[in-house]
Amino acid sequence: DAKTTQPPSMxxxxxxxxxxxxxxxxxxxxxxxxxxxxxxxxxxxxxIHGLKNNxxxxxxxxxxxxxxxxxxxxxxxxxxxxxxxYYCIVRVAGGAGSYQLTFGKGTKLSVxx
Amino acid sequence: EPEVTxxxxxxxxxxxxxxxxxxxxxxxxxxxxxxxxxxxxxxxFLVSFYNNEISEKSEIFDDQFSVERPxxxxxxxxxxxxxxxxxxxxFCASSVSSNEQFFGPGxxxxxx
Numbered sequence: 001d002a003k004t005t006q007p008p009s010m011x012x013x014x015x016x017x018x019x020x021x022x023x024x025x026x027x028x029x030x031x032x033x034x035x036x037x038x039x040x041x042x043x044x045x046x047x048i049h050g051l052k053n054n055x056x057x058x059x060x061x062x063x064x065x066x067x068x069x070x071x072x073x074x075x076x077x078x079x080x081x082x083x084x085x086y087y088c089i090v091r092v093a094g095g096a097g098s099y100q101l102t103f104g105k106g107t108k109l110s111v112x113x
Numbered sequence: 114e115p116e117v118t119x120x121x122x123x124x125x126x127x128x129x130x131x132x133x134x135x136x137x138x139x140x141x142x143x144x145x146x147x148x149x150x151x152x153x154x155x156x157x158f159l160v161s162f163y164n165n166e167i168s169e170k171s172e173i174f175d176d177q178f179s180v181e182r183p184x185x186x187x188x189x190x191x192x193x194x195x196x197x198x199x200x201x202x203x204f205c206a207s208s209v210s211s212n213e214q215f216f217g218p219g220x221x222x223x224x225x
Contacts, residue, residue: 034213043117043204043216044156099144100169101214103156
């Protein structure tokens with residue numbers, strides 16, 4: 001799986017949009033970008049994933065650059081409960097590919113009142 | 114909303130003892146996983162399980178570890194002879210396909 005690079009920490013004011021960047025310059029054509037988060041030692045929580053088109057669900061939006069070498073996770077209106085470590089993971093989905101998730105150190109997002 | 118459950122939430126054991134960590138995956142899921150997280154470190158993959166057999170395992174998952182799906186609902190991780198360095202949070206996860214994995218709340222294992 002391709003390697004990802006994320007800033008170690010970010011702050012965001014409550015109610016504002018949180019934009020979390022991820023670089024994955026060695027991503028392959030069949031690799032998806034996944035985002036998970038972990039709130040204070042709880043189990044990781046799936047947020048969103050995408051291949052090349054931008055994606056949106058009830059939790060967040062995922063913007064992937066045209067060359068797919070980077071992406072941004074957007075939490076449109078951050079709340080205190082969004083304080084967590086956010087992980088960007090690149091992996092193959094479907095078929096006979098590996099299903100394991102390889103977690104890095106992620107970005108610790110602190111939402112400030 | 115269906116969720117993955119794990120028991121116990123906290124397990125304390127003596128070094129050298131056997132422990133079994135239990136998980137109930139989401140009922141229609143077909144893929145099952147164990148991960149662990151040593152305090153302050155990254156979440157690490159241990160093993161994946163599909164169609165009643167191990168499909169992948171990491172270097173961490175040595176002969177001291179085993180997994181089993183003894184019935185239609187439970188998925189267990191057994192550590193035969195625990196070591197101090199096995200102290201960690203152990204997370205079970207399940208998925209319908211290769212897409213999103215749903216994680217349980219974890220079992221904190223403390224080896225004394």
